[in-house]
Amino acid sequence: MQKLLDSIDVSQLTTQVIAFVPRLVAALVLLVIFWVLARVLGKVLRRFMTGAGMEEALIGLLVDNILYYGVMIFGLVMAAAQLGINVGAALAGLGVIGLALASTSSITG
Numbered sequence: 001m002q003k004l005l006d007s008i009d010v011s012q013l014t015t016q017v018i019a020f021v022p023r024l025v026a027a028l029v030l031l032v033i034f035w036v037l038a039r040v041l042g043k044v045l046r047r048f049m050t051g052a053g054m055e056e057a058l059i060g061l062l063v064d065n066i067l068y069y070g071v072m073i074f075g076l077v078m079a080a081a082q083l084g085i086n087v088g089a090a091l092a093g094l095g096v097i098g099l100a101l102a103s104t105s106s107i108t109g
Contacts, residue, residue: 027079034075038068 042063049059081087 023083027082030079030082031075034071034078037075038071041071042067 045067046059046063049062050056077087077091080090
């Protein structure tokens with residue numbers, strides 16, 4: 001254990017942590033911005049849909065689920081990219097899963 005602790009370069013580790021902090025702060029700021037955006041868009045969309053006479057169940061589905069999670073997933077992807085995570089492969093994987101679900105639902109439906 002002592003050998004492992006001796007092999008760690010504390011100054012280099014400190015430098016890397018200090019270099020990572022601005023990226024972490026930027027990612028957190030992005031998440032907060034997208035959370036506020038989801039809340040504001042939800043209220044605006046809910047008002048328009050209520051004024052158009054749509055049913056409350058449909059409004060709840062569209063605003064509380066689809067809009068909110070869509071905006072937040074987009075925000076998570078942007079925050080992950082800010083942290084240096086390669087989101088291209090993850091998005092490609094999500095696309096493949098989406099195609100599989102769509103084809104499965106069309107076969108069974």
